[in-house]
Amino acid sequence: MKFRAKIIDVGCLNHFTRVVNTISKLTKTCILRLTPHNLYFVLSGKVASGGVGMWCELSQANFFDEYQLEGVAPDTNEICLEVTPENLSRALRTSQNAKCVKIKLTKKHCPCLTLAADLPTLSSISRVVTHDIPVDVIPRRLWHDFKEPSMPDFDVSIYLPPLKTMKNVVDRMKNLSNFLVMEANLNGEMNLKIETDLVSVTTHFKDLGNPPWGDDGSQGRSQSRDPEVMAHTRVDIRKLQQFLMGQQVNPSKAMCNIVHKRIIHLILLHEDVSLQYFIPAVA
Amino acid sequence: MDCVVTGGNVKVLAKAIHSLSRIGDELYLEPQENGLALRSVNSSRSAYACFLFSPLFFSRYTIPCGHAFRCKMAIKCVQAVFRSLSSLEKTVEKCHIELDGEKSRLTFTLHCKHGLLKTHNLSFQDSESLQAVFDKESCANMLRAQPRLLVDTVLHFPPSLEEVSVSVSGERVWFRNHVDDEAEQSKAMLTELCLSSDEFDHFAVGAQTSITFCLKELRGLLVFAESTGLPVSVYFDEPGRPLVLSVTDSVLEVNFVLATLSDDSNLRNHNNNNTKQARSPPPPDDFMNDDIDSYLIAMETSELAGPSDAPAPRSPSPNHTLTTQPSVAIHRRRLESGEEEEEEEETEDTERPPNKKFRSLFFGSVCPSDSQLTNQTIKSQEVLASDSDDDTQASLP
Numbered sequence: 001m002k003f004r005a006k007i008i009d010v011g012c013l014n015h016f017t018r019v020v021n022t023i024s025k026l027t028k029t030c031i032l033r034l035t036p037h038n039l040y041f042v043l044s045g046k047v048a049s050g051g052v053g054m055w056c057e058l059s060q061a062n063f064f065d066e067y068q069l070e071g072v073a074p075d076t077n078e079i080c081l082e083v084t085p086e087n088l089s090r091a092l093r094t095s096q097n098a099k100c101v102k103i104k105l106t107k108k109h110c111p112c113l114t115l116a117a118d119l120p121t122l123s124s125i126s127r128v129v130t131h132d133i134p135v136d137v138i139p140r141r142l143w144h145d146f147k148e149p150s151m152p153d154f155d156v157s158i159y160l161p162p163l164k165t166m167k168n169v170v171d172r173m174k175n176l177s178n179f180l181v182m183e184a185n186l187n188g189e190m191n192l193k194i195e196t197d198l199v200s201v202t203t204h205f206k207d208l209g210n211p212p213w214g215d216d217g218s219q220g221r222s223q224s225r226d227p228e229v230m231a232h233t234r235v236d237i238r239k240l241q242q243f244l245m246g247q248q249v250n251p252s253k254a255m256c257n258i259v260h261k262r263i264i265h266l267i268l269l270h271e272d273v274s275l276q277y278f279i280p281a282v283a
Numbered sequence: 284m285d286c287v288v289t290g291g292n293v294k295v296l297a298k299a300i301h302s303l304s305r306i307g308d309e310l311y312l313e314p315q316e317n318g319l320a321l322r323s324v325n326s327s328r329s330a331y332a333c334f335l336f337s338p339l340f341f342s343r344y345t346i347p348c349g350h351a352f353r354c355k356m357a358i359k360c361v362q363a364v365f366r367s368l369s370s371l372e373k374t375v376e377k378c379h380i381e382l383d384g385e386k387s388r389l390t391f392t393l394h395c396k397h398g399l400l401k402t403h404n405l406s407f408q409d410s411e412s413l414q415a416v417f418d419k420e421s422c423a424n425m426l427r428a429q430p431r432l433l434v435d436t437v438l439h440f441p442p443s444l445e446e447v448s449v450s451v452s453g454e455r456v457w458f459r460n461h462v463d464d465e466a467e468q469s470k471a472m473l474t475e476l477c478l479s480s481d482e483f484d485h486f487a488v489g490a491q492t493s494i495t496f497c498l499k500e501l502r503g504l505l506v507f508a509e510s511t512g513l514p515v516s517v518y519f520d521e522p523g524r525p526l527v528l529s530v531t532d533s534v535l536e537v538n539f540v541l542a543t544l545s546d547d548s549n550l551r552n553h554n555n556n557n558t559k560q561a562r563s564p565p566p567p568d569d570f571m572n573d574d575i576d577s578y579l580i581a582m583e584t585s586e587l588a589g590p591s592d593a594p595a596p597r598s599p600s601p602n603h604t605l606t607t608q609p610s611v612a613i614h615r616r617r618l619e620s621g622e623e624e625e626e627e628e629e630t631e632d633t634e635r636p637p638n639k640k641f642r643s644l645f646f647g648s649v650c651p652s653d654s655q656l657t658n659q660t661i662k663s664q665e666v667l668a669s670d671s672d673d674d675t676q677a678s679l680p
Contacts, residue, residue: 087472094439110469125479129439132473 001137002070003034003079003105005060012063013101017092018248019058019273024085025246026054026277031138031146034079036069037061041085044145045278052239053278055149062272072140079105080138080146083113091115091131099126110134149276152265154257155231157213158184160266161205163254166192167244169203174237176201179282182240183232184258186210186225194237211255231260233281240264243277251275284314284352284382284389287343293378293393295535297365298507299334303358305503306332306539310358311413312389314346322413323358329542330500331415340534347382354407356389364391364403374399415540419527422518423489424451430508430515432482437502439476446544447501449519450493454480461495461544484514494522495544504528504539519543 007013023030023041033040039060045053060067071077095101095117106114112132119127138146160166169192173180177194184190190205243266257265266277288296299321303310307323307330314320318337324330338344346352365371379392383404393401436458440447446461459475480486508515508530518527523545530537 090441090472091474108473121482123479123481125481127476127478127482129474129476131475134470134472 001072001079001105002068003103004066004068005064005103006066006100007063007103008065008100010097012065013092013098014096015272016058016063017089017096019056020085020089020092022246022248022275023054023056024089026242027052027085029082029084030054032081032083032135033146034069034081035071036067036077040146040148042146045149045280046145050236050239051280053149053276055276057148057274059272076140078143080140080143081105081111081113082136082138083133087131087133088113088115091117091133095119095129105135106132108132111137149278152257152259152263152278154265155225155260156184156186157211157255157257158186158188158190159209159211160254160256161190161208163244163247163250167241167247170237170241170244173201173203174241178237179234180237180240181232181234182256182258182264183230184208184256185230186227189230190256191230211253231258233258233261233264234283235264235279236282239279243279284347284380285343285345286314286319286341286380287377288340288380289342289377291372292340293365293375294368294372295340295511296336296378297368297371298510299336299537300358300361300365301368302503302507303332303334304362305506306330306500308358309355310361311353311355311410312407313351313353313412315351316346319344324413324415325500330497331413331540332500332503333415333538335536335538337534337536342377347384351412352382353410353412354389355410355413356405356407360403360405361391364393364401364405415525417525417527417538417540419516419518419529419538422524422527423520424492425485425487425516425518426451426456426483427485427514427516428483430505430512432478433501433515434505434509436476436478437498437505439474440498444498446495447498448493448495450491451488452491453488456480456483456486485516492519492521494519494526496526496541500539500541501528504530504537507537 007016027043031040031042031044033042037060039058041054041056041058043052043054045051069077069079071079092101092115095115098117098119100118102116104114104116106112108114111134113135115131115133117129119129121127170180173192173194176199177196179194181193181195182190183193188206188208188210190208191202192205193202194200247268249270251268251270253267253269255267257267259265262281264279264281266279268275268277300310303321303323307325309323311322311324312319313322315335318335318340321334321336323332374395375393376396377394379390379394381390381392382388383390386404386406387408388404388406391403391405393403395401437447440458440460444460446463448457448459448461450457450459455477457475457477460471460473462471462473504515511530511532513530513532516529516531518529519525522543524543526541526543528537528539528541
């Protein structure tokens with residue numbers, strides 16, 4: 001099992017760092033899946049993570065100048081590791097001006113992802129900073145938990161309002177209630193609602209637009225749906241807040257699929273990174 | 284005592300105080316003939332800092348004649364005087380420090396623009412002299428670097444990191460985070476930065492060695508050094524012996540003395556006998572005891588001498604080497620059996636707890652220097668009461 005990769009472009013390094021920063025704000029630990037073409041940061045949506053699921057996909061060619069992978073077995077060219085993204089974020093943070101950053105899978109006192117950055121110096125010999133990040137190798141028998149989640153059979157799909165605006169609203173609502181209801185319809189309208197004994201607050205968004213999903217089953221279902229009818233789901237407000245807090249870069253596309261009373265599926269698409277986040281409904 | 288600091292030096296003084304606040308909770312102030320000494324020490328006595336401002340630093344420098352004056356104050360109070368560094372720079376023209384002996388107060392008056400006067404009356408407590416004993420020149424290893432280099436180095440370590448290990452060889456130096464806890468070791472992230480000797484202004488390494496010390500205090504010094512742009516000199520020996528960080532210029536001498544971890548079996552493996560043989564034998568006056576590894580920072584204290592008493596303990600020499608002094612004799616006698624009593628101490632005996640050796644987390648007991656003690660082994664020395672002056676037990680850094 002071998003993994004070696006190298007980043008030499010400053011822009012790629014910055015971009016990769018931002019992605020890792022976002023992941024580190026979303027979860028304390030997650031699974032890193034390495035395949036020949038992609039990297040995935042995965043949270044499996046089990047009880048341990050509060051039912052929250054995450055799937056972040058990066059195309060390795062957009063970040064790494066060199067990328068060599070030898071998977072766990074000849075027929076399975078893939079490696080699956082459990083990492084603490086905060087460590088990775090910390091290691092990358094101070095290496096932003098590095099001439100080159102190498103990431104390797106190594107065995108020190110335990111399996112580690114070793115990040116080595118060549119820092120610029122005035123002397124002829126470069127300054128090297130090495131970070132050994134302990135990881136856990138996930139055995140193959142557990143890999144089925146970390147497969148790409150299938151698109152849920154949603155009731156409504158809608159583009160999200162600007163994330164910053166949403167974050168401001170949700171931040172204030174969090175002071176009033178632990179639960180939030182997100183509802184949307186096929187007319188491009190979305191509401192964020194909280195309700196307590198003393199007060200109810202609703203924020204209305206209009207003209208958001210609904211993504212055209214094309215010829216799949218869900219589209220068929222939503223075509224027959226009354227565009228005015230709202231699909232809604234009640235979620236733990238902190239989970240939504242955590243998702244919004246982590247976003248550092250404005251995505252090219254941001255949308256949300258709502259399965260009535262079941263789940264909120266948030267999708268953010270950047271140029272070379274896609275992030276999906278699932279928040280389950282609470283009673 | 285009457286001192287005036289003008290212009291840009293006010294900011295330097297302020298930075299020194301902020302830097303000292305990273306060490307301990309109390310500021311020890313002692314106007315000496317060779318300058319004003321501001322000192323601090325941490326509660327576990329494993330870190331000590333001294334800023335010595337020469338008389339030339341001041342536009343006026345008058346010290347109390349007659350008996351030596353020494354005091355200590357809560358450092359937060361002094362910090363409050365110099366709170367906002369940026370506004371200090373812009374508005375304060377001079378700072379006047381005056382002693383009001385009658386009321387036991389030190390008055391700090393900031394003369395600001397537009398005729399504004401800010402007066403702070405800070406009360407102080409009489410204190411013993413605080414002075415670490417160390418000898419920079421006898422250290423086997425010395426590095427000197429621009430503060431920027433060290434700042435860039437510590438940047439790679441998280442602010443929460445307690446201890447850092449520094450290893451040197453002939454050509455290189457490595458900085459690593461030190462992981463103490465056994466349980467942590469398998470899960471902790473390890474960071475290592477390697478610098479080559481040509482990044483340093485001066486790089487003299489006696490033998491390969493590796494020491495571990497607290498990063499917080501290094502950061503405290505760097506905050507000061509970076510603002511002055513003066514190079515930082517690092518003097519150290521083998522693990523267990525103190526590390527000295529120095530910043531000097533014509534009007535100022537700063538020394539931070541930090542304890543290093545000893546009893547680390549990993550580090551012991553580094554230090555083979557060659558290291559010890561390579562070093563020249565210590566001078567006879569030095570604290571010696573055969574057990575070099577347990578020697579670490581020794582803190583000298585002496586009673587605050589009244590007007591009729593014996594002269595105040597030594598005027599500090601730049602090297603701070605220990606010489607036999609009446610005050611040291613006091614220690615020793617008390618330690619042994621209390622049979623011989625210093626008459627001068629009699630009245631104070633009942634009120635004050637006995638002088639103690641300082642135990643710190645990092646190292647064993649300290650041996651006062653005296654030729655009579657060379658035969659005494661560490662084991663026979665008792666541990667006395669912990670520092671009674673630290674009534675407000677500050678939490679460890």
